[in-house]
Amino acid sequence: xxxxxxxxxxxxxxxxxxxxxxxxxxxxxxxxxxxxxxxxxxxxxxxxxxxxxxxxxxxxxxxxxxxxxxxxxxxxxxxxxxxxxxxxxxxxxxxxxxxxxxxxxxxxxxxxxxxxxxxxxxxxxxxxxxxxxxxxxxxxxxxxxxxxxxxxxxxxxxxxxxxxxxxxxxxxxxxxxxxxxxxxxxxxxxxxxxxxxxxxxxxxxxxxxxxxxxxxxxxxxxxxxxxxxxxxxxxxxxxxxxxxxxxxxxxxxxxxx
Amino acid sequence: xxxxxxxxxxxxxxxxxxxxxxxxxxxxxxxxxxxxxxxxxxxxxxxxxxxxxxxxxxxxxxxxxxxxxxxxxxxxxxxxxxxxxxxxxxxxxxxxxxxxxxxxxxxxxxxxxxxxxxxxxxxxxxxxxxxxxxxxxxxxxxxxxxxxxxxxxxxxxxxxxxxxxxxxxxxxxxxxxxxxxxxxxxxxxxxxxxxxxxxxxxxxxxxxxxxxxxxxxxxxxxxxxxxxxxxxxxxxxxxxxxxxxxxxxxxxxxxxxxxxxxxxxxxxxxxxxxxxxxxxxxxxxxxxxxxxxxxxxxxxxxxxxxxxxxxxxxxxxxxxxxxxxxxxxxxxxxxxxxxxxxxxxxxxxxxxxxxxxxxxxxxxxxxxxxxxxxxxxxxxxxxxxxxxxxxxxxxxxxxxxxxxxxxxxxxxxxxxxxxxxxxxxxxxxxxxxxxxxxxxxxxxxxxxxxxxxxxxxxxxxxxxxxxxxxxxxxxxxxxxxxxxxxxxxxxxxxxxxxxxxxxxxxxxxxxxxxxxxxxxxxxxxxxxxxxxxxxxxxxxxxxxxxxxxxxxxxxxxxxxxxxxxxxxxxxxxxxxxxxxxxxxxxxxxxxxxxxxxxxxxxxxxxxxxxxxxxxxxxxxxxxxxxxxxxxxxxxxx
Ligand SMILES: Cc1cc2nc3c(=O)[nH]c(=O)nc-3n(C[C@H](O)[C@H](O)[C@H](O)COP(=O)(O)OP(=O)(O)OC[C@H]3O[C@@H](n4cnc5c(N)ncnc54)[C@H](O)[C@@H]3O)c2cc1C
Ligand code: FES
Numbered sequence: 001x002x003x004x005x006x007x008x009x010x011x012x013x014x015x016x017x018x019x020x021x022x023x024x025x026x027x028x029x030x031x032x033x034x035x036x037x038x039x040x041x042x043x044x045x046x047x048x049x050x051x052x053x054x055x056x057x058x059x060x061x062x063x064x065x066x067x068x069x070x071x072x073x074x075x076x077x078x079x080x081x082x083x084x085x086x087x088x089x090x091x092x093x094x095x096x097x098x099x100x101x102x103x104x105x106x107x108x109x110x111x112x113x114x115x116x117x118x119x120x121x122x123x124x125x126x127x128x129x130x131x132x133x134x135x136x137x138x139x140x141x142x143x144x145x146x147x148x149x150x151x152x153x154x155x156x157x158x159x160x161x162x163x164x165x166x167x168x169x170x171x172x173x174x175x176x177x178x179x180x181x182x183x184x185x186x187x188x189x190x191x192x193x194x195x196x197x198x199x200x201x202x203x204x205x206x207x208x209x210x211x212x213x214x215x216x217x218x219x220x221x222x223x224x225x226x227x228x229x230x231x232x233x234x235x236x237x238x239x240x241x242x243x244x245x246x247x248x249x250x251x252x253x254x255x256x257x
Numbered sequence: 258x259x260x261x262x263x264x265x266x267x268x269x270x271x272x273x274x275x276x277x278x279x280x281x282x283x284x285x286x287x288x289x290x291x292x293x294x295x296x297x298x299x300x301x302x303x304x305x306x307x308x309x310x311x312x313x314x315x316x317x318x319x320x321x322x323x324x325x326x327x328x329x330x331x332x333x334x335x336x337x338x339x340x341x342x343x344x345x346x347x348x349x350x351x352x353x354x355x356x357x358x359x360x361x362x363x364x365x366x367x368x369x370x371x372x373x374x375x376x377x378x379x380x381x382x383x384x385x386x387x388x389x390x391x392x393x394x395x396x397x398x399x400x401x402x403x404x405x406x407x408x409x410x411x412x413x414x415x416x417x418x419x420x421x422x423x424x425x426x427x428x429x430x431x432x433x434x435x436x437x438x439x440x441x442x443x444x445x446x447x448x449x450x451x452x453x454x455x456x457x458x459x460x461x462x463x464x465x466x467x468x469x470x471x472x473x474x475x476x477x478x479x480x481x482x483x484x485x486x487x488x489x490x491x492x493x494x495x496x497x498x499x500x501x502x503x504x505x506x507x508x509x510x511x512x513x514x515x516x517x518x519x520x521x522x523x524x525x526x527x528x529x530x531x532x533x534x535x536x537x538x539x540x541x542x543x544x545x546x547x548x549x550x551x552x553x554x555x556x557x558x559x560x561x562x563x564x565x566x567x568x569x570x571x572x573x574x575x576x577x578x579x580x581x582x583x584x585x586x587x588x589x590x591x592x593x594x595x596x597x598x599x600x601x602x603x604x605x606x607x608x609x610x611x612x613x614x615x616x617x618x619x620x621x622x623x624x625x626x627x628x629x630x631x632x633x634x635x636x637x638x639x640x641x642x643x644x645x646x647x648x649x650x651x652x653x654x655x656x657x658x659x660x661x662x663x664x665x666x667x668x669x670x671x672x673x674x675x676x677x678x679x680x681x682x683x684x685x686x687x688x689x690x691x692x693x694x695x696x697x698x699x700x701x702x703x704x705x706x707x708x709x710x711x712x713x714x715x716x717x718x719x720x721x722x723x724x725x726x727x728x729x730x731x732x733x734x735x736x737x738x739x740x741x742x743x744x745x746x747x748x749x750x751x752x753x754x755x756x757x758x759x760x761x762x763x764x765x766x767x768x769x770x771x772x773x774x775x776x777x778x779x780x781x782x783x784x785x786x787x788x789x790x791x792x793x794x795x796x797x798x799x800x801x802x803x804x805x806x807x808x809x810x811x812x813x814x815x816x817x818x819x820x821x822x823x824x825x826x827x828x829x830x831x832x833x834x835x836x837x838x839x840x841x842x843x844x845x846x847x848x849x850x851x852x853x854x855x856x857x858x859x860x861x862x863x864x865x866x867x868x869x870x871x872x873x874x875x876x877x878x879x880x881x882x883x884x885x886x887x888x889x890x891x892x893x894x
Contacts, residue, residue: 019805037530037643045756046533052754052800052809060806062323064496066536067637069421070327085640092640117467118806125444128324132436136429137388140311141304141706144379144386148343151397160390161415164422168326191388198388 007033008100012047014059015107017116024116026105036096040083041066041073043095061120068092068232071167074174075120076107081171081230089169089232109170111179113217124170126216127184133212134205135188137197150196163191165233172227172235178219183227185209186243187235193246206246260513260864260879263667264368269354269885273372276668280715288313291717292476294461296448296503298325300420300698301681302482303427304705310439311430312710317474318431319446319463321498321811326428329484329496330701333420334541334634336404336412337698339377344401348409350374356407357696358886360586361661361689362838362854364516364862367885368668369686376707377699381413383706387426391415405542405694406584406893412695417541417633423698427705446472447811448503449739451479451510451677454731457722458677462735464743466811469804471736473727478676478713481507482705485660485682487520489819489826490771491763493657494526494539500815501822504664504683512672513864513877515665515685517822518830521692521839522772523658524590527641527651528610537656538641540613541634542694545583545590547618547627548651550574552611556601562612562650573597581893588691588839588852589893591655595772596850598654605652614650655772659697661688661839662829665864665879669712670704673864675720678713680704685862690838743803746813751796755812758793762786762816762823770827775843782827790820825865825874832876835859847890856888 009032017024034043041063048058064072068089075090077083085093098104106120114122164187172183189206192198198205221240228237265276283291291314295306298320306318320328340353353374358367381399385391391413392400404412415422434440445466452460452473460475486501487493508514525544526537551570558565573593575582583590594611603609619627624647628635635646642652663685670678670686681701688696769782793816801807836845836852837859845853854860862879
């Protein structure tokens with residue numbers, strides 16, 4: 001890399017919690033000689049290697065792709081979901097965003113619908129249940145018409161793609177004062193409502209997905225816009241407006257109630 | 258033993274149609290009496306689970322991640338091929354077939370590849386119907402681009418997130434089947450053992466990653482769609498959890514492993530920047546459409562790239578391959594980058610990088626156009642490297658990316674174990690010695706939506722499958738073996754973590770089994786791997802407990818398998834005394850330094866049979882017959 005690497009020393013305060021029902025607390029770790037070329041998760045790897053060889057339990061955190069697309073990683077870093085980087089996941093955050101001597105506080109997503117599994121890992125299966133409630137087009141494999149049979153205007157396809165970019169990480173829920181999953185739901189509802197293939201079920205989908213969101217224990221949307229601010233894919237809250245429109249439409253069709 | 262791929266006879270175009278007709282059918286009302294296990298929820302496993310459930314089977318599906326939507330397929334960027342010929346530029350099923358055979362350097366089955374090209378068109382239709390937001394032209398038609406050096410535009414894409422969108426499509430269909438109860442989804446489970454009863458695959462043992470419990474599941478057939486083994490190199494473009502474990506367990510139970518030495522090294526990845534590095538990020542191949550690859554003409558030139566005048570730059574791909582230039586296939590591009598760096602022309606801190614320069618493209622098309630095409634890739638690069646690629650060339654270097662090798666399967670995608678089917682990257686079938694860009698997504702979805710759902714029916718309808726459940730002794734034994742293995746890993750209590758040992762394995766693999774191979778190096782690798790394996794079993798440190806979430810323990814299990822698999826890869830490479838596609842044995846090259854095949858002696862699939870821990874595996878051969886494409890030397894000059 002042409003930009004010179006520096007090394008920095010930081011103080012980490014990390015949420016440690018053995019399991020679901022047990023009490024957790026912040027533990028402090030002094031971490032030295034961290035290259036600013038490291039990603040945030042690589043920094044945690046270094047801490048974990050050190051903990052392990054010193055007979056301690058490493059910090060458990062979810063991660064997989066380490067390039068901002070799988071949605072597996074995520075923690076609240078210094079009060080911000082996914083940390084200080086804009087439009088990026090925690091795994092994309094690099095240590096050059098921090099200064100020598102910084103104190104960094106790392107906590108799990110906090111929401112009633114996301115019980116803690118261990119340390120920074122939470123159970124986000126509620127998001128899957130919301131998709132199961134209607135986040136699909138009811139079509140079986142085989143027998144689909146030719147891909148070009150129904151033209152889709154470019155700007156519609158682009159808008160649908162903007163919404164479809166959601167990685168299901170749950171940062172929106174973690175950032176929302178009501179722990180609402182409204183941005184998540186609206187992204188899927190919008191994507192499918194925009195496209196001709198998703199239109200037939202659009203209203204019903206909005207209703208069933210929202211109902212499931214409530215059942216899973218997520219809160220309601222009160223227009224705080226915190227979700228949009230932390231979303232690593234910068235999904236817009238205009239999707240929530242679109243969701244509300246679909247929901248209202250659904251209200252007219254009593255058979256869906 | 259000579260293996261039979263069971264490719265049906267008759268003309269190429271009619272094989273699949275004929276086969277589907279000849280396959281026995283399971284009566285629709287009976288399908289619900291059969292249980293199928295699918296391991297993996299990537300494009301292959303996700304699409305297979307959904308489709309089998311739609312047909313009426315009861316499906317039990319497993320994945321490592323907390324949600325089926327996070328399988329590694331999600332990370333694919335560039336696109337998916339299909340022979341739709343929408344741009345009217347001369348594409349056809351036969352051309353996609355031909356390109357794939359040639360791209361794979363004539364080391365895959367004609368029959369399978371032709372079928373793949375045939376169903377490629379259905380895949381696009383299916384995905385559009387699911388609401389996959391593919392890129393569109395102004396008129397509303399699907400957009401196509403040329404990818405990875407193809408001479409026609411047959412790649413469909415959704416920005417730089419094609420894999421994500423296709424996977425979310427499969428995941429949505431899967432979710433619909435979960436909702437109606439036809440698929441039972443088990444997340445955060447890792448398959449630890451395959452269970453055979455009377456020689457048939459009848460179930461699996463998994464570890465629940467949350468509480469460490471071992472769980473057994475029985476079925477009438479088992480489908481593995483567990484992805485590729487690129488992480489044997491430690492540093493790769495793959496996700497952290499990608500592993501060879503499930504495939505390797507099947508190998509130990511008798512499934513043959515085919516062509517493990519065919520591993521794709523992708524030419525355009527962000528180079529390593531330190532010991533702490535945990536993965537290498539792919540920069541999409543599409544960048545080579547506009548970027549020009551070069552190194553300084555003078556060895557060890559430490560000037561900033563912009564200070565090096567045109568006359569002192571070596572655009573080695575353009576010079577060496579005038580007709581394909583920067584768009585030569587992956588293996589060729591990777592090997593040339595390594596060659597330049599080994600000769601001392603590499604750039605960057607480590608000297609293991611080459612430039613990918615957009616200055617000319619920006620001058621020609623304007624920054625806006627380039628930004629529109631590659632904006633998010635440029636941002637990604639800037640974020641990781643700290644450099645601005647609009648101002649200064651990117652630095653790239655090859656990295657382990659894809660596994661063409663995998664478990665051997667016949668035309669029905671069934672392994673050498675009856676009732677065990679292998680899909681997606683985990684099988685060896687369609688890409689030969691080198692995979693073309695945008696063809697893995699196509700293959701995964703072909704397998705899952707349109708091939709397995711038919712062929713598995715043929716197996717079930719034509720086989721006697723006595724009822725059984727997990728009380729059967731075979732499940733008890735398998736679970737006991739797994740338990741013993743976990744206890745063994747926990748009890749070593751040495752002083753090296755699994756990551757640390759994995760990193761060392763990766764260095765051995767990269768240095769001796771990477772882009773350039775020779776007999777001395779490969780033999781050395783075998784010895785080094787064996788020594789490292791001993792070190793692993795004596796000095797492994799797994800912190801924590803096996804009763805709760807413990808990623809270190811998961812990794813230890815995966816590294817144990819990689820340590821055996823790495824040797825198999827080297828053994829396979831040693832046995833293939835030729836160069837083909839990604840397998841470049843330095844002793845076999847043309848005067849111009851191109852891969853030199855030996856069709857006389859090596860026009861076959863190498864399939865290996867497990868013979869016990871530490872023993873040499875047994876070699877089996879499936880001869881490859883080319884009736885429709887003439888074997889020629891690949892040339893990209
Ligand atoms: C960065 C990147 C970009 C790529 N871009 C492209 C592209 O543009 N075009 C293209 O065609 N190809 C591309 N590829 C290749 C392509 O993405 C993969 O080959 C393909 O997605 C593999 O799909 P799969 O379904 O076989 O496996 P995967 O998607 O890897 O899924 C494997 C599944 O198996 C599960 N699993 C694994 N082991 C176990 C176990 N022991 N127990 C339980 N579950 C297990 C995992 O949890 C996961 O669900 C790219 C690859 C990478 C790394
Ligand atoms: S690890 Fe995949 S998004 Fe961060």
